[in-house]
Amino acid sequence: MSQKRVLIVDDQGELRKLVRMTLDFGDYELHEAEDGQRALALAKVIQPDLVILDVMMPGEVDGYQVCEQLKQDNSVKIPYVMLLTARGQKSDLEEGERVGADSYLVKPFSPLELIQKVNGALT
Amino acid sequence: MEKFKILIIDDIEQNIFALTTVLEKNLNFKIKGISSAIEALSYIDQQAVDLILCDVQMPNMDGFEFVSIIRLRKKTANIPVMFVSAHHKEEAFFQRARELGTIDYIVKPIDEEKLLHRLNTYYTFALREHEKIKELDALNNKLSLNKLFSESLEKKVKERTRELDSILTLSPDGFVLENVDKNIIYINPALLNMTGFTEDKFIGKSAEIFSDAMASLYHSDFMNETNIIRNEDCEYTIYLSRPKLRVINCKQRIMYGLTGEKEGQVLYFRDITHEKEVDKMKSDFLSTAAHELRTPLASIYGFSELLMNRDYDKKTSSEIFETIHRQSQNLKKLLDELLDLSRIEARAGKDFYMHNHSLEELIKQSCDEVEGAFKGRKVDIQSTGFWPIISCDIDKIRQVFNNLLSNSFKYSPENENVLLQTSEREQNGIRHFGISIIDKGIGMTPQQLSRIGERFYRADESGVTPGTGLGVSLVKEIVSIHDGDVDFVSDIGAGMVVTVWLPIVSN
Numbered sequence: 152m153s154q155k156r157v158l159i160v161d162d163q164g165e166l167r168k169l170v171r172m173t174l175d176f177g178d179y180e181l182h183e184a185e186d187g188q189r190a191l192a193l194a195k196v197i198q199p200d201l202v203i204l205d206v207m208m209p210g211e212v213d214g215y216q217v218c219e220q221l222k223q224d225n226s227v228k229i230p231y232v233m234l235l236t237a238r239g240q241k242s243d244l245e246e247g248e249r250v251g252a253d254s255y256l257v258k259p260f261s262p263l264e265l266i267q268k269v270n271g272a273l274t
Numbered sequence: 275m276e277k278f279k280i281l282i283i284d285d286i287e288q289n290i291f292a293l294t295t296v297l298e299k300n301l302n303f304k305i306k307g308i309s310s311a312i313e314a315l316s317y318i319d320q321q322a323v324d325l326i327l328c329d330v331q332m333p334n335m336d337g338f339e340f341v342s343i344i345r346l347r348k349k350t351a352n353i354p355v356m357f358v359s360a361h362h363k364e365e366a367f368f369q370r371a372r373e374l375g376t377i378d379y380i381v382k383p384i385d386e387e388k389l390l391h392r393l394n395t396y397y398t399f400a401l402r403e404h405e406k407i408k409e410l411d412a413l414n415n416k417l418s419l420n421k422l423f424s425e426s427l428e429k430k431v432k433e434r435t436r437e438l439d440s441i442l443t444l445s446p447d448g449f450v451l452e453n454v455d456k457n458i459i460y461i462n463p464a465l466l467n468m469t470g471f472t473e474d475k476f477i478g479k480s481a482e483i484f485s486d487a488m489a490s491l492y493h494s495d496f497m498n499e500t501n502i503i504r505n506e507d508c509e510y511t512i513y514l515s516r517p518k519l520r521v522i523n524c525k526q527r528i529m530y531g532l533t534g535e536k537e538g539q540v541l542y543f544r545d546i547t548h549e550k551e552v553d554k555m556k557s558d559f560l561s562t563a564a565h566e567l568r569t570p571l572a573s574i575y576g577f578s579e580l581l582m583n584r585d586y587d588k589k590t591s592s593e594i595f596e597t598i599h600r601q602s603q604n605l606k607k608l609l610d611e612l613l614d615l616s617r618i619e620a621r622a623g624k625d626f627y628m629h630n631h632s633l634e635e636l637i638k639q640s641c642d643e644v645e646g647a648f649k650g651r652k653v654d655i656q657s658t659g660f661w662p663i664i665s666c667d668i669d670k671i672r673q674v675f676n677n678l679l680s681n682s683f684k685y686s687p688e689n690e691n692v693l694l695q696t697s698e699r700e701q702n703g704i705r706h707f708g709i710s711i712i713d714k715g716i717g718m719t720p721q722q723l724s725r726i727g728e729r730f731y732r733a734d735e736s737g738v739t740p741g742t743g744l745g746v747s748l749v750k751e752i753v754s755i756h757d758g759d760v761d762f763v764s765d766i767g768a769g770m771v772v773t774v775w776l777p778i779v780s781n
Contacts, residue, residue, distance in 0.1 A: 163569060165597060169576040172594075207565065237565040237572075258568045259575035263583060 154180040155273045158199040160190040160217065161235065162208045166258075170203055173262035174269060187212030191220055198228045201272055203256070203265075206236040206243065215250045222251040231272045235260070277304035278397050279322065283314045283340065284329040284358070293327060293358075296386045300394060311335035315343060318350050324400060325393070327380075330359035341374045354396065356380060448522075448543035452503070454536055456481045465543055470517040481539075491516045503541065511546075521547045563612055566743065570601040570608070577601075611744040614673075618751045626667040626755060630779055633707065634661035636668060637694070640675035648683040656695045662707045662778040670752045671776075677745045678711050678772050686715030686769065699775065706758065706775040714769040718762075726762050749774075 157179045159170045167183045174181060182197055184190035186208055194202065202221060206214035218232045234252045236243055247255060254268060280303055284290050290307035297303050306321075308314040311328075312335055318326075326344075330337035337357055344350040357371055360382035371379055377396070380389055442449050448465030452458055458476045466473060469491060476484050485503045496513035507527050514520040525542040577594045580586075586594065617625070634657075641653040664671075682692040690713065697708040718726065727750045753760050758776040 165573050165601070166569070168597075169573060169580075172580055173576070237568040259572035262576050262579050 154178065155200040156180045156182065156197050157269065158182045158184060158190065158194060158197065158202045158230070160184045160187070160202060160208070160214070161205040162186060162210075163205075166205070166235075169262070170265065173265050179269070179273075186210040187214065187217045190217050191224075194221060194227050194230070195224075199230045200228075201231040201233065201269060203233050203235055203269075204252075206234055206247075215246055218247070218252050219250040233268065233272070278302050278400065279304045279306065279324045280327060280393070281314060281318065281323045281325070282307040282327045283309075283311055283332070283337075285309055285332045286329075289329065289358075293384070293389075296384070296390060297393065299390060300397070302397060303393070311337070311340040314340065318344065318353065319347075323353055325396060326353055326355045327358055328355055330357050338370060338374065341376060345375060356392075358382065358384070446545070448541075448545075450484065450541040450543075451538060452481045452541065453538040458484050459538070468520065468522070468543060468545060469514075488512075493519070503539070512543075519547070520545055521550045566608060567605065570605040573601040574598050574605070608744070611748055615744060615748055615751060618748070618755065626670060628665050628667055630663050630665055631668050631671075632661060633664050633709075633776070636666075636671060637661075637675060637709065640672055640679060641694070643672075644676055644679040644683065647680065651683055651688075652691045653679060654691050654693050656693060658696055658698075660696070660698075662705075663780045664707065664756075664776050665779050666756055666776070667752075671756070674749045674752050674774060675709070675711075677749050678774070681745060682711050682713035682715065682770065682772070686713040690714045697773075698778075705778040707778050708773050708775050710771055710773040712769065712771045717766050717768045717770055718764040719766045723762055723764055727760075 155178070157174060159167050159181060160183075161167045161170070162185055164185070167185070171181050171183065182193060182199065184193050187210055190202070190204070191212070202217075204214045204217055208214055212220075214234060214236075218234065221227060221230060221232060231254075232252045234247050234255045235258065236247075236255060237258045244255065253272065256265060256268065278300075280297060282290050282293050282297075282305065284293070284307070287307075287309055290309065294305045294307055297305050306317070306323075308317055311332055314326075314328075317323075328337045328340060332340075335343075337359070341355050344353060344355075354377045355375070356378040357376050358380045368379065378392060380392075442460075442462040445462060445464055448468050449460070449462040450458060450465060451460035458479055458481055461471070461473050461476055465471070469488070471487060476487070481503050485501055488502055489497075491514045493513035493515035502512065502524065504526060505528075507525075509523070509525045512522045512524050514522060523544040523546050525544075527540045527542070529537045529540060531537045577598050581591060581594055637655070641655070645652055679692060679694075686692065693710075693712040695710045695712065697710065699706050699708060727746045750760055753774055753776070756776055758774060761773040761775070762770065763773075764770040
């Protein structure tokens with residue numbers, strides 16, 4: 152069985168490193184992108200099974216927009232999208248629902264919980 | 275009425291006595307007899323008399339002479355006089371008596387009954403006159419009281435109108451008054467200012483015209499209903515797009531008269547644009563602050579949990595420890611700066627300890643501190659040789675230069691030094707000393723430059739360059755409390771020149 156591909160999208164290098172270290176136990180093939188545009192470009196190439204996506208990112212495309220495009224773009228295998236947000240407010244959750252996100256993780260998050268969620272989504 | 279005072283003038287005492295006896299029958303009469311016309315003149319000068327019975331034929335001064343004289347004196351001119359005489363019954367006599375204004379003429383021997391009857395008649399007549407005069411006086415008093423009262427009322431109304439007028443003219447809030455016929459009767463200057471309307475366009479016109487004019491200013495994104503004037507007390511928010519974006523709180527109150535009938539309506543407009551902006555800024559600031567705090571916290575929380583649950587080799591675990599420590603420091607710095615900023619804002623410099631300091635010493639200390647933190651790099655000072663004394667809170671100003679110097683090092687290439695230059699300017703008669711910090715770093719686009727000093731704004735959003743996004747905000751706040759200001763000049767790739775201007779106390 153081939154390894155599932157996980158794309159980690161966050162503008163903060165340290166956060167990407169944290170997610171990578173959390174999930175780096177051999178089951179997954181991990182990829183990183185530091186902004187929305189790079190994430191969309193990379194997704195086309197690697198066709199990820201799951202995307203961990205920071206919502207608040209600088210640049211042209213924020214996390215919600217990335218999610219919306221991933222869920223609509225037929226050329227990409229539609230991945231499972233887990234939004235990483237610093238807030239857990241109702242308006243954020245509603246926006247996530249609107250763009251078709253599958254689940255949320257609120258910063259600061261527990262790495263163990265992240266593993267559980269990712270495992271749950273990919274099996 | 276007091277007693278009716280009758281004066282009898284006759285040179286013959288027996289006549290006086292006889293007349294007095296007759297007249298005393300009327301208890302309302304008070305009789306006084308004088309036997310000489312000359313004496314009588316001085317008497318009536320001092321005493322009030324209601325009627326005079328005067329003999330005509332008298333030595334020294336006769337009745338005609340007497341009456342002529344009293345008619346000339348203002349005080350006595352109107353006393354009714356009745357002649358008493360046995361003689362002079364010719365027409366010429368009566369003619370003369372009438373010319374003198376005597377009221378009657380009695381011929382001796384006196385018919386007691388007739389005399390008494392006549393005098394009673396005069397008395398009744400005088401009494402009635404007296405009552406009438408009293409009534410007239412009372413009426414006059416009342417009238418003049420009424421006049422005074424209405425004058426004072428009028429004065430009060432005018433005063434009150436002036437007060438109201440001043441209040442409405444000075445009020446920053448808009449007022450529009452509408453009468454019961456739904457015509458506009460008043461618009462205050464604040465409303466004209468708010469809307470750009472001119473008063474004469476609406477005064478005396480229908481409220482609908484005003485309502486339509488308001489509707490033409492509405493922001494169509496927020497306003498569906500265009501008719502603002504309702505026939506009930508109400509409160510709502512209106513959004514204007516012209517003459518500029520405004521949020522306005524509008525209240526309407528119906529005015530009622532004393533008997534409860536509708537007299538008109540007041541429309542009240544309060545510009546709450548600024549309050550709304552401040553509210554939004556505060557909530558934006560809070561949510562951004564919370565977000566910024568979560569970012570380092572996420573690292574600390576996550577990495578420490580990993581450390582507890584997994585076995586890492588020594589190298590990896592010490593890297594993780596380093597990350598946790600660094601992020602804790604970030605968190606601490608963020609909290610410190612947040613607290614500094616809110617304290618400075620809230621206290622507006624009240625807890626600044628201002629003393630005179632030599633700027634040279636202060637700048638050199640800052641350079642040493644920052645050079646220590648960025649090992650191997652230097653601040654090159656290019657001074658005119660002149661360093662002023664400035665009044666400042668030394669710790670806060672040191673924080674300003676530490677912040678700006680660290681930024682310059684952080685945003686410029688590793689091998690580049692930072693340049694510090696001094697200058698002077700005069701503005702509004704106040705001499706300012708300028709300290710420019712010049713780096714050869716990444717610089718900023720005009721767009722980035724316009725956002726500098728904004729809370730949490732980072733030119734490098736990737737998080738590669740450490741910082742909180744609050745440093746420059748703090749610098750600006752601190753310098754402004756020192757009555758100075760900060761200039762930023764830059765272009766992309768062209769480095770950055772930050773100049774702090776502080777007022778000079780002395781050389």
